[in-house]
Amino acid sequence: MTVGPSSPERSRPSIFWPLAAIVLPVVGVLTRIEVRGAEKLPRTGAFVLSPNHHSEIDPVLVAVATWRMGRVPRFLAKESLFRVPVLGWILRRAGMVPVARSRGAAAQALAQGRELVANERGVIVYPEGTLTRDPDLWPMRGKSGAVRLAIAGDIPLIPVAHWGAQAVMPRYGRFSVLPLRKPITVAVGDPVDLSDLRGHPNDQAAITAGTGRLMDAITALLEDLRGEKAPPERWDPSRSGQPETGKL
Structure with missing residues (x-):
């Protein structure tokens, strides 16, 4: 079941079809996903989709929501994973986007952006980089x-x-199975306005400003879903002596 017209890519046979045949029924039993604002996700062309991150399971749920909105869910993945037998083949066939720490961030982003545009693909990028450290699960500082x-x-x-x-x-x-059909709500917002920052991929001030706008937009959407206000200051793990990754 989709909540919007499928993109041409979504309609073509691909490795995502057997994956969807396995994942969608399982997720459908465990959860009941409501998608709001599906029309805001472009039907064609490249896009970067940026969600909040507060559970290890939410990439699966975001992928299902993206598929239901008519687009193919792809994620950034560590380049080393592409060298793992079988897994690497699946990642390449699925068109996942490799990330190499050895390459400069600006050069890598430019190459990835050109490839996404050329292939009219989207990618899901978690701006927090890891599970939020905020005690109440609000979005934390973005990367x-x-x-x-x-x-x-x-x-x-x-x-x-x-x-x-x-x-x-x-x-x-x-992981909790019961009760079945737990409600999940996914809200898609309007594209973040970066028009004044275009052409400045190496300008750290522009990148910082854009990241702030993105995190503000995600937080505002989450405030609406939760029916409450987020803390006035976004959580910063470094100020709290917390590690960037791993369990708290």
Whole structure:
């Protein structure tokens, strides 16, 4: 079931079809996903979709929502994973986007942006880079990857917020099956306005400004879903003596 017309790519046979045949029924039993603002995701062309991240399971739920909105869900993936037998083949066939730490961020973003535009593909990029460290699961400080990619490729940057994944799998918690059909809400926002920052993929001030706008947009969407206001200051792990990755 889709909530919008499928893109030409989504309609063509691909490795995503058997994956969807397996994943969609399972997710459909475990959750009930409501998508708001599906019309804001472009039907064709490249895009960068940027969601909040508060559960290990939410990439699967965001992927399902993206598929239901008529687009193919692709993620950034560490380049080393592409060298793993079988897994690497699947990632390449699925068109996942490799990230190499050895390459400069600006040059890598420019190459990735050009490839996305040339193939009219989208990519899902978590701007927080890891599960939020905020005690109440609000979006924390963002990183530059999503904005850098959007600016370098002149690609629409679409903010997304979702809520309910923590009932399926709490942050660093155990997977919960019951009750079935847990409600998940996914809200898609208007593209973040980066028009004044275009042409400045190497300008750190521009990247920082764009990242702030993106995190503000995601937070506003989440405030609406939760029916409450986020803290006035965004959580910064470094100020709290927390590691950037791994369990708290």
